[in-house]
Amino acid sequence: MKFQAEDADRFLQSKDYIDTAIIPLVGIDADQIKHTVSLGEFTIFVTDELERQLKGRVFLFPSHTYLEVNDRKQEDILTMKQSLKDHFQHVVFITSDHHFKERTEISESIFLLKPVPLEHLKVELKQKVIQDSVEQILNFLLQKWNPS
Numbered sequence: 001m002k003f004q005a006e007d008a009d010r011f012l013q014s015k016d017y018i019d020t021a022i023i024p025l026v027g028i029d030a031d032q033i034k035h036t037v038s039l040g041e042f043t044i045f046v047t048d049e050l051e052r053q054l055k056g057r058v059f060l061f062p063s064h065t066y067l068e069v070n071d072r073k074q075e076d077i078l079t080m081k082q083s084l085k086d087h088f089q090h091v092v093f094i095t096s097d098h099h100f101k102e103r104t105e106i107s108e109s110i111f112l113l114k115p116v117p118l119e120h121l122k123v124e125l126k127q128k129v130i131q132d133s134v135e136q137i138l139n140f141l142l143q144k145w146n147p148s
Contacts, residue, residue, distance in 0.1 A: 001018060001051070001055060001056070001058070001059045001060065002051060002059075002060050003059075003060065003061050003062050007059070011059055014056070015087070017056060017057065018056065018057060018058065018059050018088075019057070019088055019089040019090055019145075020054075020057060020058040020059070020088060020089070020090040020091075020092060020141065020144075020145075021058070021059050021061060021084045021087075021088040021090070021091045021092065022047055022050060022051065022058050022059065022060045022061065022092050022094060023061045023063075023064050023080065023091070023092070023093050023094070024043045024044055024047045024060075024061075024062075024063040024064065024093075024094050024095065025043070025063070025064050025066065025077070025093050025094065025095035025097065025100070025110075026039070026040035026043055026044065026063040026064070026065050026066075026095070027039065027040065027065070027066055027067070027068070027069070027095075027097045027099075028040075028065050028066070028067055029067070029068075038115070038117045038118075038119070039096040039097060039115050040063070040065075040096070041118065042096050042113065042115045042116060042117075042118060042133075043063070043094060043095055043096045043113060043115075044063060045118065045126075045130050046094065046113060046130055046133045046134060046137070047060055047063075047094050048060070049130050049131070049134050050094075050134050050137055050138075053134060053138075054138075054141075058141075059088065064077070064080070064093075068099075069097060069099035069100055074106055077093060077106055077109075078106060081093075081106070081109055090141075090144050090145070091109055092109060092110075092111060092140075092141065092144070093106070093109055093110045093111070094110075094111045094113060094137065095110060095111075095112060095113065096112070096113045096114075096115035097112075098112055100112060111136075111137050111140050113133055113136075113137075114133070116129045116133075118130075
């Protein structure tokens, strides 16, 4: 389900089954616009495909954009996670920005994608790369959904 009115109605009717919030994290850096757009584009493509495959189990929120990964940004993300915990059993942030790797306070909630620049790939290869990333996230989610 996506962040749109029609899906919000479905979410309210089916809350018991939709236990996972997905929030893409997308950085903005005008000094490195090409690089950050590429990272963000990849994250958005992957999370859109993840939502398509898991419709009815996950709720995809709009991308959360930021200028830099710092303590204040980490606090924002923790606050967002806490506010969503009342409605979702699992809150997962997905990003291609490996600056989040060093942020241990939120590391259990973040999936770090290995970014691949998609702009010069053929459609079939793009789809394969995106699907491979979705499969990695699915493994991450399965571990959350079925803890040992």
